[in-house]
Amino acid sequence: MATIISIETPSLGDRSYLVHDGEVAFVVDPQRDIDRMLDAAEKAGVRITHVFETHIHNDYVTGGYALAQQVGARYHVNAADDVSFEREPIHDGDVVEVSPELRVRAMHTPGHTFTHMSYALEGDSPAVFSGGSLLFGSTGRPDLLGAEHTHDLAHHQFRSARRLAEELPGSTKVMPTHGFGSFCSATSTGGDTTASTIAQERLINPVLSQDEADYVAEVVAGLDVYPAYYVHMGPANAAGPAAPDLSFPEQADKAELRRRLEAGEWLVDLRTRTAFAAGHVPGSFAFGLDGQFSTYLGWLIPWGTPVTLLGETREQVAEAQRELVRIGIDRPAAAATGGPEDWTDEPLATIDRATFADLAQVRHHREVSVVDVRRVSEWRDGHIEGSVHIPLHDLLGRIDEVPAGEVWVHCAAGYRATMAASFLMARGHRVVVIDDSFDQSARAAGLPVLEETAAV
Template identity: 55%
Template structure:
């Protein structure tokens, strides 16, 4: 038995192909299934089964499309109200995939109908594909389907992880879908996991908690905001996602670009944040094409808002499209590449300054905006700063202080998006493009339990 891991770092998720050298089972595939198809082809493996651990809340699944193009059997929880053909499975069901035995386990918590799949083959350690249930050192969050069910699902999550651990040997290899930066993860452990169930017994917060109630309290206390686009993922996955179209968007010339900006549409510049700050088309929004691109654009973009993409070259537009289809933003309404000189005249451009925490230290009485999440701010923040998390900024623009606003986050990435939104709204901004770890070293006064 072999396992191929297909990582989607931009969303903090992993998909897997588990195979016996001849046929394979794909677990929790992302929507851009070409990566899965190519990995299976390279391994000489026929995809005969596709399995979902749950109806995903953080991305649009590629499972239905993959099952259709490969002719594979599509496994999904029997209790889910799905609106497409699939092979319904329940706790205790066993499916043979070549020489491998796949046992279905009901592991509610992350979602009510969540499943894990335990795969065994002669001579190999078991492999547990745990989706959003048991993660490395932690578990999946339990508040994504509604706050009313959070505590009940947290209790279920504790019991599911214990039941799974109690039934499998220490050498079992654990393969979670979430937990690699995904907002689907909950409170973090202070211990490293080695990827085995034995390692999880000493590292996982559910397996090391004193009792169930204390675990639930810890898990719930660790929950923070999650992207608003998550609300759209469940319905899309329940209905069954269509195949993606990654053909180039319609080209947009400078005149049409200006019209779209004037109408209030989102025109998103993908260039590095320092290049955007140096010069950009007035009214555009800077979201650097990096690991957090789709997460933060999807979090901020009003659902259904037309979006136009700007980049230096067509490959960057293509990469942005791939990231966006994973969260259900299927077709940009247009795009322009070739660099800023091909998008606009000099008269239509804006800019703002960039500094560091050391530079901020030299400013007399600066007005500071902290755009980190609530938990980050509570742990330690700059004395006298105003706190508005990035994901709340558009709804709280009236709370932004007057005058020149110095905007920071933990690394500069979120602050750069916030600075572009404030610039678009007419504020005078300075981007603090620096690591928050450097704030204290720069001599800036911090307050909070983690301040030093």
């Protein structure tokens, strides 16, 4: 009987898998920080003999090559993938007998990429490791290889999902890599993301109920932006990335932090947004570890800019390091721990926090500008009349479009708004951050909320 252990990476919305029979194990799509997988194998008392890669990932740097090298496992990567390292080339239909209890069949399921593979675990408790193909209630997005391939890949994705649903038993557990908040999902997976089967997906997944033309049209029309750092992940993975260095960075004192700030480097404050608003180093940026830290940092930072991490504890800095190596930011330039009074001798900067009800009241008394930093899809669903829309990922390139004077910034709940406010304050803007739920509070406060069709 096979045991499947899921290793989650919530900040990226991904899962990796360790599958064992009590003695030997195989791994699917391990993240860069392979120590988690090694620890899971040690705890289970099993030896990893095979590592499977569903595709050349676009949202994280793989740990597959480094893991296989470290434990002496066979590393299975699609024979058609153009990589610069030695691997065990695998083809559609190949069956790998990891052990008598662990028979794995490779299934070519293009759509997320042209060479994407799914791996079906055969036997009494079947499962399919579907990577970025069939997700819970959705499929992997087809546009990460460029707009010129999007329609072709969407058609491939439709047929691949249908192939899985037709060839595999209904009891087959669906074990995707993406779809738990990952930007690699074509649409929201919604609902329950704890478990699913092929039979369940036949009932709820649009790709298995729509015709091909409708599925492709709906998926392509619904595609939204994805993080800018994705462009660096494919080349890194094709090169066979080594295991990361997670040793603690060089510690910086106040003078060193000031020098780095003045040199244009990024000082990244890892504390919660409420702590940042209460007092922070002027010019530092708010990337709290309580949100999608690595996704947004990787999305916004000019690639290659040195990063210094400011955390309350060494553990906080270590967590941030782990997040960053997953997206190819291998070594922070420096780090400092404690609080902002330990990081600067200058007066601390603060940010006023408010609610949508506060905004409604203020608008009765004086003119203020409202900047909405949500994504386009969120804006279309409803936005405050008269607000300026600059998605967070565009803010640094469009910061000259931010109105002069007092600016109230909001997102969906406050995390991205605080991040945006930190950038605006560093440029000298007078900012109030709305730390409140847009969906629950904006209309309730009496603010005029328009949908895109009504706003035109």
